[in-house]
Amino acid sequence: MAAQAVLRSSARARLLSGAFCAQRGGPALWQHHQNQRAFSNGKILVEMDEATGVAVMKMKSPPVNSLNLDFLTEFSISLEKLEIDRSCRGLILTSAVSKIFSAGLDITEMSGKSNEHYAAFWRAVQEMWLKLYGSNMVTIAAINGSSPAGGCLMALCCDYRIMADNPKFAIGLNETQLGIVAPFWFKDTMINTIGNRATELSLQLGQMYPAPEALKFGLVDKLVPEDKVQSAAAAAMSQWLSVPDHARQLTKSMMRKPAIDRLVKQREADINNFVSFISKDSIQKSLQIYMDRLKQKK
Numbered sequence: 594m595a596a597q598a599v600l601r602s603s604a605r606a607r608l609l610s611g612a613f614c615a616q617r618g619g620p621a622l623w624q625h626h627q628n629q630r631a632f633s634n635g636k637i638l639v640e641m642d643e644a645t646g647v648a649v650m651k652m653k654s655p656p657v658n659s660l661n662l663d664f665l666t667e668f669s670i671s672l673e674k675l676e677i678d679r680s681c682r683g684l685i686l687t688s689a690v691s692k693i694f695s696a697g698l699d700i701t702e703m704s705g706k707s708n709e710h711y712a713a714f715w716r717a718v719q720e721m722w723l724k725l726y727g728s729n730m731v732t733i734a735a736i737n738g739s740s741p742a743g744g745c746l747m748a749l750c751c752d753y754r755i756m757a758d759n760p761k762f763a764i765g766l767n768e769t770q771l772g773i774v775a776p777f778w779f780k781d782t783m784i785n786t787i788g789n790r791a792t793e794l795s796l797q798l799g800q801m802y803p804a805p806e807a808l809k810f811g812l813v814d815k816l817v818p819e820d821k822v823q824s825a826a827a828a829a830m831s832q833w834l835s836v837p838d839h840a841r842q843l844t845k846s847m848m849r850k851p852a853i854d855r856l857v858k859q860r861e862a863d864i865n866n867f868v869s870f871i872s873k874d875s876i877q878k879s880l881q882i883y884m885d886r887l888k889q890k891k
């Protein structure tokens with residue numbers, strides 16, 4: 594308990610002081626250029642168009658934008674920065690890594706680490722979800738590559754999903770394929786998007802859907818040619834921004850608040866649950882086998 598409190602307060606201190614960014618060459622300040630503003634924390638680049646109030650957040654952590662503790666911390670700091678910026682009304686989330694949106698949680702963060710590390714990691718995953726799913730901004734995922742598990746979750750947190758029309762790109766919550774389990778708030782996010790039956794099928798089978806199937810399943814809202822993903826996201830954004838913010842925000846909150854409250858109420862229990870699950874020998878073995886397979890496929 595004491596260790597958790599220390600981790601929690603040190604994570605918050607890092608978030609508030611910007612010390613985390615300073616480690617990478619100073620706090621991420623806005624750079625101005627004509628009517629564009631931009632900042633980068635290292636793994637994330639944010640470009641904001643002041644004329645439209647739309648920010649584009651590009652994940653740029655090669656080779657696969659896996660979500661490790663550093664990435665997640667940077668992500669939450671960046672999102673917070675946009676959230677409190679009243680001139681920013683919309684966020685397009687996309688990838689700067691070719692062919693990959695995000696490979697999901699970094700499996701190496703869940704293997705062979707201390708329980709304190711697992712707890713800090715899981716708190717950061719929760720934080721990312723709480724901030725993105727609960728964002729007041731219009732959020733659009735421009736899915737320009739594969740997006741398994743945590744990557745799919747990030748996309749599902751957005752208000753609208755546009756994916757590159759390439760059957761080689763797949764999206765889904767594939768946790769069971771790794772021998773692990775999507776937690777209840779991953780499940781809730783998917784149910785809120787595609788419904789109970791489709792979620793049960795997807796989760797039990799750990800199904801990854803190639804883009805055309807993802808569209809049929811309602812996992813994404815629109816497919817466009819690969820080179821049109823960003824422009825289609827911008828076009829959808831201007832439609833979403835034509836709705837008065839206060840009405841749209843209250844409606845979004847009405848739809849999402851029950852799921853958010855559920856995690857907020859049991860955050861510590863969820864962390865403890867994750868730590869005891871992931872530290873089991875049998876689960877560690879499953880993850881090791883999965884990682885070995887990933888490397889062997891080359």
Ligand SMILES: CCCCCCCCC/C=C/C(=O)SCCNC(=O)CCNC(=O)[C@H](O)C(C)(C)COP(=O)(O)OP(=O)(O)OC[C@H]1O[C@@H](n2cnc3c(N)ncnc32)[C@H](O)[C@@H]1OP(=O)(O)O
Pocket residue numbers: 656657659693695696697698699700701739741742743744767768771773774775776866867870871887888891
């Ligand atoms: C009760 C409930 C309690 C809670 C219970 C617990 C809940 C946990 C919830 C978990 C959520 C998750 O997100 S779990 C994560 C699930 N993610 C995945 O399954 C993705 C696996 N990756 C892939 O499918 C592919 O890599 C893909 C992303 C499509 C890219 O394919 P490519 O051919 O382009 O690239 P690859 O050669 O495979 O990968 C490049 C390198 O990146 C590594 N890599 C790929 N994905 C990685 C990843 N997620 N984490 C770390 N490393 C990864 C590979 O090993 C390679 O390393 P080198 O060989 O060294 O170069």
